[in-house]
Amino acid sequence: MQLLGAVEAMRNDGPWTLPEDLNRRNVVLSLSGGTGASNGAGGASGDRWRIGLMDYRADWTSTDQVPQRLIDAGTFGGRPFDRFDAVDPSDGGDTRRSSLSGEWQRDADGATTRLAAYAMAYQLALYSNFTYAMERPDAGDQFAQKDDRQVYGLNGSHAFDHTLGSLPARSEFGFQVRQDRARVGLFNTVARVVVDPENDTTRDDDVRETLAGVYGQTSVELAPWARSVVGLRADHGRFRVDHRAGEGTPAARARRWCRRSSRWCWDRGRRRSCSSTPVAASTATTRAASPARSIRRRAW
Numbered sequence: 001m002q003l004l005g006a007v008e009a010m011r012n013d014g015p016w017t018l019p020e021d022l023n024r025r026n027v028v029l030s031l032s033g034g035t036g037a038s039n040g041a042g043g044a045s046g047d048r049w050r051i052g053l054m055d056y057r058a059d060w061t062s063t064d065q066v067p068q069r070l071i072d073a074g075t076f077g078g079r080p081f082d083r084f085d086a087v088d089p090s091d092g093g094d095t096r097r098s099s100l101s102g103e104w105q106r107d108a109d110g111a112t113t114r115l116a117a118y119a120m121a122y123q124l125a126l127y128s129n130f131t132y133a134m135e136r137p138d139a140g141d142q143f144a145q146k147d148d149r150q151v152y153g154l155n156g157s158h159a160f161d162h163t164l165g166s167l168p169a170r171s172e173f174g175f176q177v178r179q180d181r182a183r184v185g186l187f188n189t190v191a192r193v194v195v196d197p198e199n200d201t202t203r204d205d206d207v208r209e210t211l212a213g214v215y216g217q218t219s220v221e222l223a224p225w226a227r228s229v230v231g232l233r234a235d236h237g238r239f240r241v242d243h244r245a246g247e248g249t250p251a252a253r254a255r256r257w258c259r260r261s262s263r264w265c266w267d268r269g270r271r272r273s274c275s276s277t278p279v280a281a282s283t284a285t286t287r288a289a290s291p292a293r294s295i296r297r298r299a300w
Contacts, residue, residue, distance in 0.1 A: 002033065003030070004028075004030040004031075004032075007027055007028075008027075009025050010022070010023070010025075016084050016086070017084045017085045018061060018086045018089050020060055020062070021060060021092075022058065022059075023059055024058040025058070028053070029053040030050060030051070030053075031050070032049065033048070033049055033050075034046055034048035034049065045107060045108035046106070046108075047105070047106050048105045050102070051101070052103075053100055054098070054099045055096075055099075059092070059093070059095075060092050060093060061089070061090075061092040062091045062127075063086040064086065064091050064129065065130070066081075066083060066087055067087075067132075070087070088129040088140060090191040091128055091142065092127055095122075096122070096123050097121070098120065099118060100118065100120075101116065101117070101119075102117050103116045111158070111159065112158070112159045112160075113158045114157045116153075116155045117155075119150070119151070119153075120149075120150070120152075121149070122148075122149045123148050124145070124147045125145075125146050125192075127143070127189060128145070129143070136188070139190045143186060143202070144188075145186055146183075146186075146187065147184050148184075149181065149182035149184075150180070150182070153176070153179070154175075154176075155177075156175050157175075158172070159173075164218075167221060167222060168220075170218070170219050171218040172215075173214075173216045174214070174216075176211075176212070177210075177212045177213075178211045179208070180208070180210075181207075181208055182206075182208075183206055184205055185201065185202075185203055185204040185205065186201070186204075187204070188200050188201065204244040205241050205242065205243055206244065208238075208239070208241075209237070209238070210238045211235065212236050212237075213233060213234065213235040213236070215231060215234070216231060216233075217229060217230065217231030217232075218230055218231070
């Protein structure tokens with residue numbers, strides 16, 4: 001059994017007149033173990049497992065961009081002003097991400113079984129002001145982008161060696177499931193305080209995204225310098241977006257079938273793996289129906 005841990009802490013003010021006040025903290029813990037000689041080949045067998053915990057937090061003050069005319073004028077609000085100053089001293093943000101994951105693997109007689117699960121909590125609040133006071137002359141145009149999200153996932157696969165005729169081959173079957181539960185929004189703010197959550201909010205949505213995929217693939221070694229991979233993958237996505245300040249958005253669903261064709265690889269007599277993307281890693285992109293058209297998820 002092995003225990004691995006690491007801690008990082010950083011603070012930085014930058015060259016700005018308004019200190020950036022960046023504070024970043026990282027913590028990583030990993031506990032792993034196993035039994036037997038688990039190399040997955042030559043009849044050897046064994047189990048391996050790992051549990052990981054990660055936590056990341058950061059907060060900062062941002063100077064954002066400044067108008068050239070203020071730099072040329074040299075003053076703003078009765079005080080000296082240059083390119084290291086800030087128009088809105090409350091711009092900035094804070095974020096955190098915590099995750100717990102677990103993995104298990106068994107190797108026995110040329111076969112490998114893997115199972116992995118994870119859970120993550122993520123938060124982001126980003127405060128910006130790009131137009132200063134054009135839309136709200138009295139209070140300023142600062143706005144906040146917020147994302148409060150929980151992510152859960154489960155992956156599993158089983159791979160084994162066999163022959164097709166006289167050719168050595170390896171097949172793999174697996175599944176992947178992920179669900180995101182999020183509240184995302186775009187709010188008008190003053191000094192990082194939401195002005196009017198009910199009547200002066202651009203968007204405030206509850207989002208549910210569920211992605212599931214199953215796949216199978218077979219790799220055949222045609223020669224020491226050539227290999228063929230054939231696979232089939234099916235992905236299903238389900239999305240729902242409900243506006244907290246108005247009518248709920250109907251659920252949107254999407255399906256995608258993906259088949260990978262044979263690929264050939266060679267390297268002048270040297271043996272190497274194919275460069276084609278395995279079907280275990282889908283490249284399908286699904287977009288939810290309007291009005292949630294801004295939600296875009298790349299499935300694994």
